[in-house]
Amino acid sequence: MDKPQAGNPDEEFMKSFMDGFAQANSDPDVGFTLVSHPGAAPVVDDQQIIQRARELSHQIARELAAAAPAGWERVDAVFAWTVAAKTWDVVYSATDQAVRAQPSEAVLILVQEQRDVAAQMSEGPWWRMRVSLTAAGQVETDYDYGDEPFPDEQLFPAEAYLADLKEYPRKRLPVWLAAYVSHGGRLLRSPRTAAEQARADRAKEIRGQATTQDFPALPLLWARWTALAATMTALGESYGPRILPSLAWFEGRNRSGSTLYLIGERAVISGGVWNAPELDAVYNQGARMPELYAGAPDWVTDAVLNPRAATGQLSFCYWWEDGQWFRGESPAASALVEAVPGVWTHETTAGLILNVLTSATGEPVDERIESAVALLISAAEAGVVTYETLTTVFDPARHDVDAALNQFSLAGLRAFVTAPPLSRIDAIEQIRRYILGRGSDTSGYPLDQLTADRIEHGWMVYVPTRPGEIMIGRAIYYIADDGVVEPASSSVPPAVYTAGFTQRFLERSKR
Numbered sequence: 001m002d003k004p005q006a007g008n009p010d011e012e013f014m015k016s017f018m019d020g021f022a023q024a025n026s027d028p029d030v031g032f033t034l035v036s037h038p039g040a041a042p043v044v045d046d047q048q049i050i051q052r053a054r055e056l057s058h059q060i061a062r063e064l065a066a067a068a069p070a071g072w073e074r075v076d077a078v079f080a081w082t083v084a085a086k087t088w089d090v091v092y093s094a095t096d097q098a099v100r101a102q103p104s105e106a107v108l109i110l111v112q113e114q115r116d117v118a119a120q121m122s123e124g125p126w127w128r129m130r131v132s133l134t135a136a137g138q139v140e141t142d143y144d145y146g147d148e149p150f151p152d153e154q155l156f157p158a159e160a161y162l163a164d165l166k167e168y169p170r171k172r173l174p175v176w177l178a179a180y181v182s183h184g185g186r187l188l189r190s191p192r193t194a195a196e197q198a199r200a201d202r203a204k205e206i207r208g209q210a211t212t213q214d215f216p217a218l219p220l221l222w223a224r225w226t227a228l229a230a231t232m233t234a235l236g237e238s239y240g241p242r243i244l245p246s247l248a249w250f251e252g253r254n255r256s257g258s259t260l261y262l263i264g265e266r267a268v269i270s271g272g273v274w275n276a277p278e279l280d281a282v283y284n285q286g287a288r289m290p291e292l293y294a295g296a297p298d299w300v301t302d303a304v305l306n307p308r309a310a311t312g313q314l315s316f317c318y319w320w321e322d323g324q325w326f327r328g329e330s331p332a333a334s335a336l337v338e339a340v341p342g343v344w345t346h347e348t349t350a351g352l353i354l355n356v357l358t359s360a361t362g363e364p365v366d367e368r369i370e371s372a373v374a375l376l377i378s379a380a381e382a383g384v385v386t387y388e389t390l391t392t393v394f395d396p397a398r399h400d401v402d403a404a405l406n407q408f409s410l411a412g413l414r415a416f417v418t419a420p421p422l423s424r425i426d427a428i429e430q431i432r433r434y435i436l437g438r439g440s441d442t443s444g445y446p447l448d449q450l451t452a453d454r455i456e457h458g459w460m461v462y463v464p465t466r467p468g469e470i471m472i473g474r475a476i477y478y479i480a481d482d483g484v485v486e487p488a489s490s491s492v493p494p495a496v497y498t499a500g501f502t503q504r505f506l507e508r509s510k511r
Contacts, residue, residue: 003507004272008147022274025488027046036281037324038438042218045163049117049120049121051123052117053114053121056110056113056114056117057114057129057139057141058139059110059132060077060107060110060111060114060131061131061133061139061309063103063104063106063107063139064077064090064103064107064109064131065133065135067101067103067104067107068092068135069092069099069101071094072093072094072135073093073094073095073134073135074092074093074094074132074133074134074135075090075092075093075131075132075133076090076130076131077090077091077095077103077130077131077132078088078089078128078129078130078131078154078210079111079127079128079130079131079149080127080128080154080156081111081112081126081128081129081166082127082156082160082161082163082164083088083160083163083167084156084159084160084164085156085157085160086108086165087154087156088103088108088111089153089154090103090421099216102228102346104469109469111129113423114129115129118143119168122142124145124168124170125148125164125168126143126144126145127144127145127150127161127164128144128150128154129141129142129143129144130142130144143180143193144249145174146173146174146176146177146366147174148174148176148255149176149177149255150480153215153420154454156461158180158181158182161177161180161181162181165181173283173284174275175274175275175276175279175283175284175313176255176278176281176311176313177281178283178284179279179283179311179312179313180311180312182283182409183283183311183312183313183393185312186289186312187289187292187305187308187309187310187312187314188302188309188310189300189301189302189305189309190301190302191298191301194293194296194299194300194301195303197293197296197298197300197317198296198298199298201294201296203469206294206295207295207326207370208294208295208296208326208327208328209295209317209326209327209328210321210324210325211324211325211326211327212324212325213332213333214318214325214332214333214334215269215318215325215333215343216343216344216345217323218267218320218325219344219381220381221260221269221343222248222260222262222267222411222413223377223380223381223383223411224346224348224349224377224380224381225241225243225248225250225260225340225341225344226243226380226407226408226413227349227353227376227377227380227470228241228341228342228343228349228352228353229241229242229243229407230259230357230390230404230405230407230408231353231356231357231393231404233400233403233404233406233407234394234399234401234403234404235356235357235360235394235399235400236290236399236400237356237360239252239253240341240356241341243407243411243482244408244410245319245410246259246261246262247259247260247262248260248411249266250271250339250340250341252273252338252339254338254388255274256271256273256274256338256339256383257271257272257306257308257339258271258272258306258316258336258339258340259271259305259306259307261304261414262434263299265303266299266319266320266322267315267319268300268304268305268318268319268320268341269318269319269320270292270304270305270306270308270309270316270317270318270340271306271308271314271315271316271336271340272306272308272313272314272315272316272339273315273316273331273335273336273338273339274338276313276315276331278315278331279312279313279315279408283312290314290328290329290330291328291329292314292315292317292328292329292330293317293328294328294329295326295328295335296317296319296326296328296429297319297321298395300317300319305317311415315330315331315339316330316331316339324332336490345380346374346377346381350370350373350374350377351376353373353376353393354369354370354373357369357373357393365491369393372392372393373393375389376389376390376393376457380408380413382503383412383413383414383415384413384415384417384503384506384507385405385408385412385413386405386414386415386456386506387401387402388456388457388458389456390404390405412492415506415509416509420481421479421481422458422459422483424452424454424459427458427479428450428451428452428458428459428461428463428480429450430468430485431450431452431477431484431485432447432450432480433459433478434477434485435477445463445475446463447463448461449463450462451463451464454479454508455494455498455501455502456498456502457480457481457501457502457505458478458479458480458481458501458505458508459478460476460477460478460494460498461476461477461478461479462474462475462476462477462490463475473489473490473491474489474490475487475488475489475490476488476489476490476494476497478497478498478501480501480504480505480508481505482505482508482509484504484505484508486501486504
């Protein structure tokens with residue numbers, strides 16, 4: 001595709017394009033209603049204004065087509081606009097390439113005129129307009145009033161929006177934009193501010209509200225968050241919770257999110273719910289800002305607060321000290337489920353992991369996977385997760401088990417096993433010597449028939465029964481990879497015994 005050139009394409013193409021344009025866009029694409037704004041020209045004819053807005057958007061599309069390079073198939077243009085600042089992005093594309101172009105002065109004049117007309121409509125003037133046009137003449141026009149945050153490259157300084165609001169007042173702004181233009185740093189908490197507020201609270205005997213019903217105890221919260229983060233990492237998902245040293249973070253698909261910072265034996269969990277009603281009341285109705293830090297200690301500062309504090313969108317803050325959660329005027333946790341991953345109970349976390357597995361693999365989970373997930377969460381809560389623990393849930397051939405294990409390493413919940421695995425031959429030989437060393441009667445337990453089955457972190461060694469032979473209480477020996485032997489009996493099912501065997505080995509490995 002050649003670069004854009006000034007002037008029109010050939011006449012035959014333009015005639016074909018205009019015929020297609022007229023046919024493809026015969027139906028209205030603007031559904032505004034009208035309203036008078038201070039300083040706006042009087043509205044004479046509603047339909048006349050609506051028709052004029054539509055004509056201008058189509059005229060912009062035609063001007064963009066007239067400047068298109070040879071071989072183009074589509075143009076996508078975005079115009080971000082206020083009375084004080086303007087920017088744009090125009091991209092012409094074909095099947096295998098795309099080029100950016102500078103819109104003509106004529107296009108920019110039309111965009112300004114179109115926004116002036118839109119200012120007379122009930123929604124007010126748009127802040128971003130997208131025009132998409134195909135070579136066949138199909139045009140689509142979208143108007144963005146800030147329902148979702150603007151991309152960084154099309155976000156102006158707050159002063160530009162304040163100037164626009166002065167020219168075109170609006171009854172209500174999206175919470176994110178209202179916070180952006182008017183938060184005034186009210187939710188920031190520097191070390192000096194934190195210390196001054198903490199002293200003032202003590203003088204007034206203001207204390208944080210202790211709570212046992214909102215979040216689980218910190219060790220459980222941290223472990224479950226890590227289990228969820230490991231799951232998303234193993235499956236290669238780009239969204240969901242993640243773990244860094246002393247930091248757990250989560251950004252949901254609905255723009256709500258939170259962070260959990262560890263500070264020794266203390267912690268802070270804070271974040272924001274998208275369109276939180278408390279913030280909507282503050283920024284759009286003039287309500288008082290909730291005292292999120294009421295009674296908070298002086299170590300609750302910007303350094304451990306969710307970044308939303310800097311944009312005025314923080315809607316909750318809890319802190320953990322002395323083995324308990326506290327909060328100021330934050331909502332109860334039941335109102336925060338959009339901003340926090342599913343860490344509320346063991347069952348909540350397990351259910352979420354199972355749902356994610358089902359969604360990612362397209363396969364239903366069976367009882368074996370359900371049990372493995374429950375064991376994984378229990379191992380996380382005990383701080384003894386291993387590679388083998390993860391492979392009972394995730395398939396190393398399809399899933400990134402190493403990345404999942406790294407999440408537990410960063411969280412400090414991994415059992416670092418240093419003993420190399422015993423070989424089958426060594427396991428059998430050590431058990432043979434163990435039995436002989438104790439002078440046990442082996443007349444019915446021929447040691448030359450010892451066999452071994454691999455279990456997690458060791459072996460189960462025994463003499464198998466002969467066909468048709470039923471033996472109750474037959475000796476079984478468990479030997480761990482660090483050489484510790486545990487004599488047992490077939491009266492205890494191996495699946496039951498190995499759980500405690502693994503736990504004891506991991507506890508020894510942590511010393």
